[in-house]
Amino acid sequence: MRAGDELPPLEIPITRTLIVAGAVASRDYQDVHHDAELARQKGSPDVFMNILTTNGLVGRYITDCLGERAVLRKVAIRLGAPNYPGDLMVLRGTVTSVENGAAEVRVIGTNGLGNHVTGTVSVTVPGAAGGEVAI
Numbered sequence: 001m002r003a004g005d006e007l008p009p010l011e012i013p014i015t016r017t018l019i020v021a022g023a024v025a026s027r028d029y030q031d032v033h034h035d036a037e038l039a040r041q042k043g044s045p046d047v048f049m050n051i052l053t054t055n056g057l058v059g060r061y062i063t064d065c066l067g068e069r070a071v072l073r074k075v076a077i078r079l080g081a082p083n084y085p086g087d088l089m090v091l092r093g094t095v096t097s098v099e100n101g102a103a104e105v106r107v108i109g110t111n112g113l114g115n116h117v118t119g120t121v122s123v124t125v126p127g128a129a130g131g132e133v134a135i
Contacts, residue, residue: 007093016085022053028088049083061091078122087111
């Protein structure tokens with residue numbers, strides 16, 4: 001893998017179960033992540049995904065693409081358009097740099113409303129060296 005390479009896209013159907021399970025698993029009990037009626041009372045059309053679930057999905061995307069030896073070193077993301085039930089998020093990544101077995105990947109996750117998540121992931125792949133990350 002070299003700088004400029006694009007990772008294959010990953011399509012993730014956004015289900016109510018995924019949203020609620022992600023919130024519970026990350027101990028984020030904010031009602032907007034599990035109670036549609038309360039979310040609507042607060043101005044949202046439905047429950048929406050929390051940042052911790054998105055962060056986990058970004059990490060999964062990178063390790064799925066780079067292999068089981070990949071080690072996430074830093075994940076820096078920013079949320080944009082919410083992920084609501086019934087939508088589809090598509091994660092895409094572009095390798096921006098590779099040096100001494102470490103890579104930085106720019107990640108964008110889009111849904112029907114626009115960019116849900118943007119950010120960068122720093123990752124190492126043990127055993128890789130030089131200007132490439134071997135997968």
